[in-house]
Amino acid sequence: MQTTGPTLHRFSKTSTGLGWLDIVRLGLVQAAIGAIVVLTNSTLNRVMVVELGLAAVVPGLLVGLHYAVQITRPLWGHRSDAGGSRASWILIGLAILALGGVLASATTFLFPHSHLAGLAIAVVAYVLIGMGVGASGTSLLALIATRTAPERRASAATITWMMMIFGIIVTSIVTGTLLDPYSPERLVVVTAATGATAFLVAWLAIYRLEARPEITNETAAAPKPGFSDSLKNVLRDRQARLFTLFIFLSMLAYSTQDLILEPFAGLLFGMSPGESTRLSGSQHMGVFLGMALVGGGGFLFGRRLPNLTRIFIITGCFGSALALVALCFAATLAPRWPLQVNVFALGFMNGVFAVAAIGAMMTLATRGASGNAGMRMGVWGAAQAISFGIGGLLGSVALDLGRRYTGADETAFALVFGLEALLFLMSTAVAFALGRESRDIADADYPASIQPAE
Template identity: 60%
Template structure:
């Protein structure tokens, strides 16, 4: 056994971390078509009530409440690679099937609804299985001092995948047809699966966990879950993730219909609007990295500051969208959405840094469980946020008969949620210094409390 393990690295190198980033990019490329573009098509081109795609997307998030179970399975299991590849394959197949249901809605409404429900359930299971296992692999095979930087790299590559897919698919979707939507989604899914297989190949087999007990000696599911929830910082961070992601996701399903109904944008143009937002997220993450490198050593509270001011900036940008709804089409929509993305990216990358630090806490053997708990909190909030956003829009439109006012009200509610998330962020303790601080970006280096 000693000779067998001697050829294996004790943790992931930077090249392997970047390769895993391509897996996350693959996940993002399929999700942006399934939850953003398909949502807009259902609301605008098919003239369905906004709560129908809201309920479908909420369903795929609801399935992901079982993420802690998958995370624990990754902690106990012998290999995470099959979960990752299988999850991406199921995600791509289900996403393509969901796009295909658009051909049924005109003449076979209930058949289309039934097929869409099955498809979105598959989307949720695929994302949960692949995403949780990927984060567990990163957490268990990455040295502590590399975890914040590794999480940032992987997250930024996911955003890059979303941006590229949104821009390229947006160009191919016009002139729009339902058949073209299916073909574009299928092609994106095949590319994502091939990229995942190439990226993950031999990564897990060539490394060993950096610390923690062997899989067979780890805690049972209930004990591991109880230990995670008993940790004050882990529990508080779960609440922050839930509230901040609820604020973010409430606009997720109404942003493209907003551009189509009030600004007269085509499906391809609203898909590209989604790309503009994610470009802003990418820029916000990069900005945090640069400022952190300059000031983190002199200002140890900068990590919490990025989280706080990112939430405040998101609230301000959503306030701008409320005004945009009332003065459309005169408002500079793309600039406003880009600024929203920058603020979202700033708080997200700082939160990811805190997440990877906190994942190393506790017994040092529950990275998958902790990632699963936080992933479940995010999934539930995304499901509720997307659905509640569409319901709030439909109800307000029914009560007032005023579409611009309805959008303004919903965006204003989201801004309030971000202000609440900012208040919660102030209660989270700054993560302790890594064991090897000099090897990680200074944006994440803070003195031990």
């Protein structure tokens, strides 16, 4: 068992943690991670299918592999707990991620000559991508959780995630312009330049941020548990287990519609590819505004409404279930249904629950054993990654089975959307149970200066 580590400081009125500018700087790190990932998950996906003529299952399995590798997030979280510098692990992870992105883009040279060689290198590349996202993302969340005041955590989560979306949007626009006309050489150069730029931005953004004291329940330096002891500590904690279940169910529901929404719009509403793409844009705009509502609500009303984070989580999950039930009706009434409004509402409710849950995650991460925030973030990040890895596959398989055995697209889509609604209702029930177990969720937006004495 390790005995070294940074001194931990108890939160007090004079220890305010990260300021708003510091939080924005960490948002730039999140944006840098998103900038690299969007190239591998979107651009390379299209290149493999369209330009290289590969079966769609190939990039689908590769993206699933990078999510599967993120089951190692608890290991990366523990490393950042024990290593003394979360910033170092963030930058190490980003370097691995950038290397994996460049290697993945380089496979476009190999596939035309040898599918086997191209696939072998692509597997290595996507393993690196998964490792990089796990190391950098887990350490970043742990850094935010341990150095942000409780009343700022929900807003901090909103800022960082909105900046990640912003980074994805900017990267898509800029790289889309630079990649035209397409060539494998241009793709590698653009991917390498994006990785280098993202790493530089992250390094500048995180420079000296760890000088801030940690905000924790501990009063002094404490021994750092080993990996197995730290993991057992998380798994023994009923609150942590319930929250892991909540993340798994809610993110499974969140991701199951990823690959079927645009086919739904095309098959039942007769939308063109451009129209269905704009429909997806409406959904993401809803997510963006839902995130903004959570951040603004936590900032403006957190002092008056101590249960605000829990309210947002439950409302967002239940509202997402209702929006999906509405899509079941849309399947039977198509094309006479306000689909765009329905999809916007789904995105809005998704944004509300997702960012509120992240804010609660940051609060719960600091309520465990000394120096255990990274491990907790790792366990919850692994649950999310597993959900995302199987969510798209679950939706696609369920749709194919439904179409095969019912012979009706309308019924098949309604069944899948109904399954998603059920998953969100189960998530709502778990959120209620978690709220009864602990007031930590309720206090996520509640200023420590006015909390009841411990």
